[in-house]
Amino acid sequence: MDFDLTADQALIRTTVKDFADHVVAPGAAERDETGEVPLDIMRQMGELGLFGIPFPERWGGSGGDTVSYALAVEEIGRVDASLGLGFAAHVSLGCSPLYLYGSDAQRERFLIPAATGQYLAAFGLTEPGAGSDAGGTATRVEETPDGYRITGTKIFITNALHAGYIVATARQPEDQRISSYIVPAGTPGLTVRADYQKLGMRSSETCEIHLDGVEVPRDLRLGEPGRGFRQFLEILDGGRISIGALSVGVAQASLEAALAYSQMRRQFGHELAHFQAIQFKLADMAMEVELARTMVLKAAWLKDQRREYAKEAAMAKLYASEAAMRASLEAVQIHGGYGYMRDYPVERYMRDAKLLVIGEGTSEIQRLVIARQLLAR
Numbered sequence: 001m002d003f004d005l006t007a008d009q010a011l012i013r014t015t016v017k018d019f020a021d022h023v024v025a026p027g028a029a030e031r032d033e034t035g036e037v038p039l040d041i042m043r044q045m046g047e048l049g050l051f052g053i054p055f056p057e058r059w060g061g062s063g064g065d066t067v068s069y070a071l072a073v074e075e076i077g078r079v080d081a082s083l084g085l086g087f088a089a090h091v092s093l094g095c096s097p098l099y100l101y102g103s104d105a106q107r108e109r110f111l112i113p114a115a116t117g118q119y120l121a122a123f124g125l126t127e128p129g130a131g132s133d134a135g136g137t138a139t140r141v142e143e144t145p146d147g148y149r150i151t152g153t154k155i156f157i158t159n160a161l162h163a164g165y166i167v168a169t170a171r172q173p174e175d176q177r178i179s180s181y182i183v184p185a186g187t188p189g190l191t192v193r194a195d196y197q198k199l200g201m202r203s204s205e206t207c208e209i210h211l212d213g214v215e216v217p218r219d220l221r222l223g224e225p226g227r228g229f230r231q232f233l234e235i236l237d238g239g240r241i242s243i244g245a246l247s248v249g250v251a252q253a254s255l256e257a258a259l260a261y262s263q264m265r266r267q268f269g270h271e272l273a274h275f276q277a278i279q280f281k282l283a284d285m286a287m288e289v290e291l292a293r294t295m296v297l298k299a300a301w302l303k304d305q306r307r308e309y310a311k312e313a314a315m316a317k318l319y320a321s322e323a324a325m326r327a328s329l330e331a332v333q334i335h336g337g338y339g340y341m342r343d344y345p346v347e348r349y350m351r352d353a354k355l356l357v358i359g360e361g362t363s364e365i366q367r368l369v370i371a372r373q374l375l376a377r
Contacts, residue, residue: 017075059099060114067300099111128155182221250327
């Protein structure tokens with residue numbers, strides 16, 4: 001086993017860390033207050049090639065790998081989890097379906113602009129009655145002489161308001177199977193709203209989508225008919241790696257904040273870090289951050305090697321997200337009363353971390369995925 005990064009992977013990590021520290025971090029707290037989506041920073045990320053890391057150069061990508069992409073998500077998430085979420089959703093959920101299942105014409109038209117940052121991309125799966133049970137899709141599609149007509153509602157969709165296209169799943173009435181369709185922005189009947197009031201991830205764009213008889217041409221069906229269910233299961237496997245990486249970023253930020261505060265704050269004549277109770281908290285946080293990062297990178301490596309990785313991706317997402325939740329809670333605890341105040345970033349880390357154990361499959365769903373993989377063997 002070789003745990004060293006390649007030269008290219010190390011360079012990407014260093015480059016993204018520098019960008020995160022100098023460009024992303026300075027306005028993160030203010031954006032959390034206002035809920036402003038940093039579209040200008042996302043455009044810069046596209047220009048740097050971050051959106052195209054895991055895609056070939058032919059389709060606007062950088063020709064990198066999943067490990068490099070996970071490292072980039074971690075570094076962005078370390079300073080601004082909201083932006084990290086937008087980044088991860090754009091690449092893993094918005095762009096990947098086009099890369100994996102799209103025709104060359106579809107990739108030329110939609111993937112290249114998305115991978116180069118000309119616009120964002122979104123993945124419309126979750127519905128009011130289909131969350132963890134994504135197979136319960138109620139959005140309907142019917143064939144027309146020229147293509148398809150889609151009717152339904154999607155909720156909690158990241159990046160949709162500024163997306164150049166939305167990949168939407170819909171159920172075929174004739175056989176009840178699910179297919180996927182590319183819905184370009186501005187299509188008549190497509191309405192997108194972003195007015196959720198959220199606990200955390202406040203500067204990430206979370207939208208409700210209404211498809212009121214939206215008509216798309218025949219050449220915008222994504223992949224084979226009736227394969228939408230299998231498609232989004234595969235997409236979610238890959239997406240769990242990126243949410244795991246984002247979780248590592250939040251956990252790392254929590255650890256760094258707790259370390260710095262515990263060495264600055266004095267009580268009973270000593271720095272907090274002098275006390276064994278605080279040392280044990282820091283040690284547990286550091287251990288869990290390292291274990292989470294290792295699991296995420298293992299899942300990413302397996303994916304890059306084209307080996308089975310569904311179980312490992314679920315494990316990575318589950319462990320890393322719960323580690324982020326624990327780390328952020330401990331960081332608040334170490335800060336004491338100050339941790340509850342917005343003067344310090346740890347309360348933001350805690351609010352952001354809660355989404356990580358819910359989105360991209362709850363912790364309970366991850367355990368089901370893992371158990372089914374075990375029992376299938």
